[in-house]
Amino acid sequence: MDKHQQQAPELPEHKAPWWMDGREQQEPHFLGNGLNTFWRKAWHWLLFPLRQLDPLECSENILNVLAWDRGIQRFSNEPLLLYRKRVKFAFANARDAGDIAGFKRIFERLGIGWVELHERQPGVPWDVIIIELADLALAQNQQLLQVLIQHYGRTCRRYRYKVVYPQPLRLHAARFSGSYQVFGAKLG
Known part of the structure; x- marks a missing residue:
């Protein structure tokens, strides 16, 4: 319901x-x-x-009117479900734009996955924000990331991507026990 x-x-x-x-x-x-x-x-x-007022359930014509009202434009080859999510969360995303925690919430709402943002890093110009995300997330959401940065990014800031290649790590725990003996020997 x-x-x-x-x-x-x-x-x-x-x-x-x-x-x-x-x-x-x-x-x-x-x-x-x-x-x-x-x-x-x-x-x-x-x-x-x-x-019809719910962007996730309304007809596509009504969705386009809601998107226009909320300042959202559909980019080329954007899946309909993603477009519906962007329209639904337009107000929340606009409220969260401008800070690191808000930008993470925007990415989370739209299903991009794990992301970290770093600003004012040593050895990097002060106006550069580094977006650290998985390689697969960058490859699958290239246009979406560009649209989000253009729409919700900070003005007078540059953005760089830092790609991380996640590797699964398996760690097994087991009991290890042993006995130790010390023997002394004399020369001579």
């Missing part, structure tokens, strides 16, 4: 009362089920406009 349905009043489940409890007289039961089914459909019809 999405958040719009949670805000809407819950449609109760009603059973039609009848005084004839015999197995032959089931018409009121079928009538009650039919009415419940109709009102459930009417409930979904009435909630349709609310579902």
Whole structure:
């Protein structure tokens, strides 16, 4: 159940009362089920406009209007799900833009994965921010990273990528025990 349905009043489940409890007289039961089914459909019809305000569920035409309203432009070959996420989180991303922790939250919301940002590093000009991320994340999200930096990056700053190649490490723990003896010997 999405958040719009949670805000809407819950449609109760009603059973039609009848005084004839015999197995032959089931018409009121079928009538009650039919009415419940109709009102459930009417409930979904009435909630349709609310579902159109959610970028993850609305039609693509409404999504483009929401994107225009939020200042988001779809880049070439952008997957629809990623575009929907960018539109959905546009306000939160704009609020988080400008600091390191906020930039990490932006990357996390859009599914880029692990990322570290370093600024004012020794031996690097003061206006350079180093974005450290995995090689696969950089390769799969090159255009997205450029759009995010252009849209949410700090002005008068330059960005550099530092690629990390993660390697899995397996460490096994085992019990190690032994006995030691010391023998003394004299020469002579």
